[in-house]
Amino acid sequence: MSQFDVSDIVTALHAARDEWRDSQKRSREPGSREFPSRDALAGIVESLKGALFPMRLGPPDLRHESEDFFVGYTLDSALQSLWVQASLELRYTARHQPRAAEEIDAQATAAVREFAAALPGIRRLLDGDVLAAFQGDPAARSVDEVLLCYPGILAMIHHRLAHRLYGLGMPLLARITAELAHSQTGIDIHPGAQIDAGFFIDHGTGVVIGETAVIGKRVRIYQAVTLGAKRFPTDVEGNLQKGQARHPVVQDDVVIYAGATILGRVTLGKGATIGGNVWITDDVPPGASVSQASLQNAPLRRTT
Structure with a gap:
């Protein structure tokens, strides 16, 4: 038997949630999750980082001959999960102006496909960022050290992904992606910021x-x-x-x-x-x- 009686607290928290939902004109109808999950998006971003840089940010036992298989499997899984989160954001955005579920799902599919098609270009931009850091910091001994260790590069990986999501009409997913890096690095880049090639943040905090x-x-x-x-x-x-x-x-x-x-x-x-x-x-x-x-x-x- 628990030594804590939490029933009154559970009731009071329920009342507090209802007050908030009423003030925000939120529905109390039972149903599935209402908006995207930060934890789910964190897993998606980690998978995307591995797909972008498989031999350095992928699994430790990955071999060159298995790169394409790993990237294909990882991308498919990550994009399927991203589609779920994109659909949740689009439903959340449309809560005051209801739209057909089929229309929202089609929009999510189109957005995730466009995001996926942008990944090779994002990889090339990030290669330029890594090279700029290596060339701009006399303490850097290799481009691999830069990618694995530099907080500015971690922030830019997240930003390049977040900026594309932002441009595709998913600002909440973009902001979560940016804030995941912010919490790890102390570097706060809004996903709307436009940053061209060869950008280097030294130290960064x-x-x-x-x-x-x-x-x-x-x-x-x-x-x-x-x-x-x-x-x-x-x-x-x-x-x-x-x-x-x-x-x-x-x-x-x-x-x-x-x-x-x-x-x-x-x-x-x-x-x-x-x-x-x-x-x-x-x-x-x-x-x-x-x-x-x-x-x-x-x-x-x-x-x-």
Whole structure:
């Protein structure tokens, strides 16, 4: 017999759930799961990582001659599971505007097929990210070390997958995928951020990249860098206006050192270097070098 009498707590928690569901206009009808599972998606992402890099992120006993068999089996299983989660998200999204189950299932199938077709391109982008990290860090001894050990690469694997899900109309699956990496690495990249080839995050802890950030080719950033929003516009009723471009644009070949904070829809011009611990809310010209000293002596002005 249990030494704890939890019946009253169970009843009170039931009441709390009902209050929340009523306030959110949620149905109390019995049925299957209402929205995607974080645990299920974590398993899917791990499988996809193994399929993308089978000899390094796959099972330890995998042999080269079995690669294609492993990738095929793993992909089929992961995509079937992803379809289930995609269908749950689409049903969740449509809860206030009901749609036929067949229509939702067809949309989920089309989205997962398109996601699967994007995986070879994602693999090539990630190869470029790994190479950029190896070439940009004198401490890196091999590309394999970079892939296996660098938190910035783990974050980018998740981001490349999450960004594709985001673009296919599954923002909740995308956000869960991104947050799985965030919890492991301390690197917070919104899945909506557009990041071009050859991106390298060195060290990484504390990096924040907002939803509407646009990052060009061969960009390198260090720990505790923020690409954030300067302000949050509201409508006449005081509600946040969502979806507006509010994060920085970082052009090709920019380097941003540790602790820099760049806020608002500003542009860091091609080849610019941003020093550590600076605070930037204005455009930076191409090729410029910005440091605390330069900002104190000659503050930059927004270009037009």
